[in-house]
Amino acid sequence: MVMFWVALLAVSILLYVLLDGFDLGVGMLFGLTRREERRRAMLSAVAPIWDGNETWLVVTAVILWGAFPIVYATLFSAFYLPLLVMLAGLILRGVAFEFRYKTERARWIWDWSFAGGSFAATFIQGMTVGALVEGLPIENGHYAGGDFGWFSPFAALCGIGLCVGYALLGACWLVNKCEAEVRDTAWRQIRYLSIGLLVFLIVVFIYALAENLQVMGRWIDRPYLFIFPAVGALAAVELAVSIRRRRDGWPFYMVALIFMSAFGTLAISFWPYMIPYVITIDEAAAPHSSLAFMFWGEGLFVFPLMLVYTVISYSVFRGKVGTTTGHY
């Protein structure tokens, strides 16, 4: 039962990163262009599905709360101010989808909040992961780092890294969904962003080698775990090939594969801890009666339905979006 919910939590986080990752990335790239028709095309590529994508974040939060209450309580209260910034970012970018089409004079406000909110939310997500990898100061089960104890240069580096990563996902999505200028620009961006992401991953890897032997020890003990980074490397090669040959459909799946391998690498580095080196999965798990009630209803029956809705919504909006796609 515990393992089921760990698995579902992992799937939800991964889906969140991949799906909201690309629409947050499109949000950041949106800030780099000025032309209205390009902006419309970029928005049309994500507008029907962003809400569903973001819902995976809520899924992650409530699985944590229901199945691993201590983790929910400890992490969310520790990341008090960062989560505030993330939520403010998600709010501002979320309302921008509707609000920007309701005005022409004030449109710049919502365009800024769309790009800025996407950036803020992404940076915070990367930063919190970085802070977790480094280890949060926790004493007697409570976070003890003060208002800014989560901040470190490494955490900030991870924040920037995730921005590059999400922007890359976003560019791949645009290549997949758009045509003409938007696609051509996105192709150029993919080049720079994928090099940026590669540099980031190497720096993080060196940092982990130099600083955090606890993580590296696990890798040296079980060399077969290197399958994850290896898959990532293969995906990177294939990405390079697809960039060279300009195959619209490919880059998104290759970058998704890179994200998956990075996620797997991270998850195995943490295992069996949920909050690294403080709380293990078994310590964090909710009572069996809670996990069982969740399993027999939402886990077994509703979760597959959620995947079905997601597939329906993506298949209704499959294919390239035209630049003139109507806004209802």
Place this chain on the structure above:
Amino acid sequence: MDLTALLLSRLQFAFTVSFHIIFPSFTIGLAAWLTVLEALHLGTGRPAYRVVFEFWLKIFGVAFGLGVVSGIVMAFEFGTNWSELSRMSGGIQGVLLSYETFTAFFLEASFFGILLFGRPRVAPWFYLFSTAMVALGTTLSAFWIMANNTWLQVPVGYVIENGTFVPDDWSKIVFSPVLWVRFPHMLIASYLTGAFCVAATGAWYLLRREFAAEGQIMLRMGLYLAAVLIPIQLVVGHFNGEYVVHHQPAKMAAIEARWHDEKPASEVLLAWPDVAQRRNLFAITLPAPFGSLIDSDSLDAAEVGLDSIPQSDWPPVLIPFFAFRIMVGCGILMLLLAWVGSYLSVKGRLDENRPLLWLTFLSFPLPFVAILTGWFTAEVGRQPWTIYGLLRTADAMTPFLTVRAATISLVVFCVVYSFIFAFGVFYIYRLLRAGPVGRLVQPPTAAIPNRPMSVVDEPVAPDPHHAPAGE
């Protein structure tokens, strides 16, 4: 009063949750109504239904977006500000809210996208299905939220182990009789909110002598629905009072400003409760046994007064007392309006009765005020407890939360919410003012008439924008 992290956190929760509830209470009713409209259009082929649908869908889009983004905050706020509560009750509260996310949010989010953008891409029956799924999602969401809140109000089906709440009987939690009077109360309140907003908009157009066909549909459907629902709501509301009497005597005593035990009890209609002296000033009181009759359906029941409860377990008295009276007052006003309006409408005299149209137009804040004050009654009346009788609000808070962090977050939420609220309400106002104009999105088949706008009074120019206010 000192600005402690506790007070700041309470203010923040009250502010963010009050802001949030405005939008779901509007969209729950609206989603159901959109489903009815779409079904009527498919069933009758009458184009006016389609026009009204498209029009309210735009408003639904803005309100739904505000509800979504302010709702995400709630999923995090329990953890950030109320970590002790989250840790202790996660096995119950977290589970209930995970059911909400799983059963409701994905229905809403996926099919909402189809509602807004999918008309040209899906078959008409699937579009109707999508509308119904959004409505179902909003309703399920309301159910789980009420389940969660009801467990905090009247905790059942749990044992306490190692300082945490462990569920031992889920059927007691999910089929709690208290939940099954509170959920209908909230659901009907949402339908009434939708009904009055729609009726008020219809009245506005009739007053302006524009969009007559659409305005009449809105006004009639809104008033008729309200005329049927409000009496039911009053009865359901009465049942809600009964659970308070049985499970939360301190809240009931505060609502009634009843200071001393009485048998049989009188009923204070209006007063200024003087908490320091434990008495009511300027009281207008119905004599006994009206209090017993209203609270316990009995001519001689004893009713508890605040005197027999330790003051440390009292809720604040003024807020529940006045909030409850405002809620009931709004309900009675809505009842009068809905009945008189429906009567005149049946007699065919409503459209010319400008005073009543004005009153209907001005009535749209009533359901919102009623919902907010109803929640103030329930939530402030629950104090000083977060989990009633088990966990005090002061002990539920994140223990290491600093005044600085709590101040920053409260200010940020106030600024961001005021900003998006001001613009959101303004955009909704502009959409409403512009009225049901613009071209319709065509479905993939030729299932609708070629000139669907022909019923509109004004000739419709082939407007490249859907509404004057923007796209």
